[in-house]
Amino acid sequence: MTEATPPAFAGPRRVLSGVQPSGDLHLGNYLGALVKFTRLQHEIETFIFVADLHAITAWQDPAKLKTQVREIAAAYLATGLDPKIATIFPQSAVPEHAELAWVFNCVARLGWLDRMTQFKDKAGKHKERESVGLYTYPVLQAADILIYKATHVPVGEDQRQHLELTRDIAAKFNHDFAVPGHFPLPEALTEGPGARIMSLRDGTAKMSKSDPSDYSRINLTDDADAINQKVRKARTDPEPLPELLVDLKGRTEAENLIGIYAALAGRTAQDVLTEFAGQGFGAFKPKLADLAVSVMGPIGDEMRRYLADPAEIDRVLTEGAERARAVAAPNMAEVRRIVGFWAG
Ligand code: TYM
DSSP: OOOOOOOOOOSOOEEEEEEOSSSOOBHHHIIIIIHHHHHHTTTSEEEEEEOHHHHTTSOOOHHHHHHHHHHHHHHHHHTTOOTTTSEEEEGGGOTHHHHHHHHHHTTSOHHHHHTOHHHHHHHTTOGGGSOHHHHHHHHHHHHHHHTTTOOEEEOOGGGHHHHHHHHHHHHHHHHHTTOTTSSOOOEEEOOSTTSSOBOSSOTTSBOOTTOSOGGGOOBTTOOHHHHHHHHHHSOOOSSOOOSSGGGGTTOHHHHHHHHHHHHHHTOOHHHHHHHHTTOOHHHHHHHHHHHHHHHHHHHHHHHHHHHTOHHHHHHHHHHHHHHHHHHHHHHHHHHHHHHTOTTO
């Protein structure tokens, strides 16, 4: 006999996502995540936070952490998140994230976490030297999402596995505590050509804050000169661009640059190829650099303008935290009752 499908979550649609304050934001963060936040805020109730709890899974200088949080908040505002529409807040200002994470630590299975590729990538050969926090990182991420009963999570491709784990935790909680449909099974929103931006130096590695080479990425705060230089030095191959997308297969660096152009221009990769077919990178790169400067330049300027007024950023974050807590606190109280805690 097959088990009946449990009733689906019946609550409202809600978006949640976040970024770690652990380094300069780059084009991958912008195209994979921030652009989507700004679009979605007009469609669905949106919660966007700065993941300072996650950041300390690797050492962060306590004297700098608050400034790093403000920088991410400035990037959110500079890319168009509107604090009157979206709720923008620091994760550590809402203690319910950490409280729910503890409950989820007791729901998630070791075997599930053992499969997480991001931990394996970050820990490398010496996992015994990593913090326990880095290992349970995806459990806290599940709590970030489910404390708001969020249904949609805009992220880059690299976060897909963490979203699958979130769904597994939600389903197991609903099942084990016999509360079908209590938590939604949230969906990762990873569509679009910006979901996996690769390093400018190596088409097989993703663009990342932690890459030691600054030439591997375009930062949100790079000026026109830096962007031009980085695009000019980006690794490519000597072949001209083909007419069809399928013919880019195997040319990882070329594919990446076409993908970046498409994402920045809001066009499809095939459309971009149709325009540049037959041309070499000598012709394509200056066009890409101009486009990147025209999109990223104003964002960098806006970020600097916000950062010149930290009191305004702090006001946005404090107000956002209050709004977030107004949702998180009753949701946590429900979980306490469901689990049977003394303080339930
Ligand atoms: P983080 O800070 O590493 O990255 C922030 C966002 O940027 C996306 N991203 C990329 N997208 C395309 N190409 C790339 N090269 C690239 N590099 C990064 C990431 O996918 C992410 O969407 N675990 C998260 C933070 C987090 C979170 C959450 C996200 C904590 N709790 C709850 C969503 C929901 C992270 O480390 O992001």
